[in-house]
Amino acid sequence: MWSRLHPEAADPAAAGAVPAPLLSLRGLTCERDGRRLFAELDLDLRPGECLELTGPNGSGKSTLLRAIAGLYPDFDGTIDAAESLYLGHRAGLSTLLSAAENLRWYAALGGSAAGIAEALERVGMAGYERVPCQQMSAGQQRRVGLARLLLCPASLWLLDEPLTALDAAGHDLVRALIEGQMARGGAVICATHQGLGLARARRLALGSVAPAQVPA
């Protein structure tokens, strides 16, 4: 069962010292094509936390992220997730439109259109506002996709291999963006092969046979 959390609606007095989680998974079990991807997964992700999701190809990292985003309903257990922003395998940019046109569309879907130029500058794509995305390299398209993280405020980021196709400076950029989100009191789940190299990140390795338990 998938449901939306509203942490901002919670009573601050009742919450106490420990902030309410932005994501909580209870007994999450997922099978795909007769193969068990993960079983009895319990997880709470609180404001300021980052979870690094690792595991070999086909271990269910993307499936877990899609399930949390609400794009994959075929699981057992419960998912309670706050307003999330999902950056998937596909860049999520129309190749016919320019960088600014793509971001303006996202702003209309829920975000702010102000600051598109600043966001593009931050991700190292200043001056590419009017360039159609099909003329950009894969890494440049990734960077334009990352600009969404700056424009659309969401307390939970779901990043599927954000480092793909990015250069070393791009890796630093992703790290800086994630650290910014953690400092703001948001939470991040990031599926990655390369390893983010964040000291404060929790780690969850999928693909182990035993039921996965996350050390807090």
Place this chain on the structure above:
Amino acid sequence: MSARPGPAGLFRAQLQRELVATARSLGEALNPLLFLFLAIALFAIGLGGQREALQDFAGGIIWVLVLLANLLALEGLFRRDYDDGTLEQMILLARPGFVPVLAKVLAQWCVTGLAMTLIAPLAALLLYLPGQVLGTALLTLLVGSPALTVLGAVGAALTVGLRRGGVLLALLVLPLYVPTLIFGAGAILQASLGLGASAQIYWLMAISMLAVTLGPFAVLAALKISLEQ
């Protein structure tokens, strides 16, 4: 949490996005129209340009070919957005979700139904459609084609997740087009016999109205099914 733009702003933004994208891939959008024109020309040639035969069948020929040309255009309705990942973002982020679907369908109708209505006088010329029937023919196309686009969008949404879903799309959608075909071709026949065709035209309007009202919700549900994998 920033304030979400209202449904009207969402509709406008999506419509603008679709029209800009269509303008930048104009060749793709024009192909179904060229197909329609060529197929009608082939009918005119194939029937040896016999005025009486063509006149009798003109309504049926025009409507069947409009259905097929619509079908050709449908394949691309969600394909590009599905491939580049913007479709899943639209489903995840847009609230209410049927609003951008409606905008997409309207943009699609502009380059199919509306454009086909505009080139229909040319087709009528090739098929020796009498001048007094032309008005009725255009009216049936104008009020009947929204149903074609919306019903087709449901099929396109169901098959967008499948590679080579083209034949399946045709099998799903063509039966749904039958009522529109019956009333559309029937109205032109009635008019060419000198009888009133308003009953058929009202039926076409009713079908289109029903499709436009309920269709976007069905499209949205079908898109969710296609993306949930």
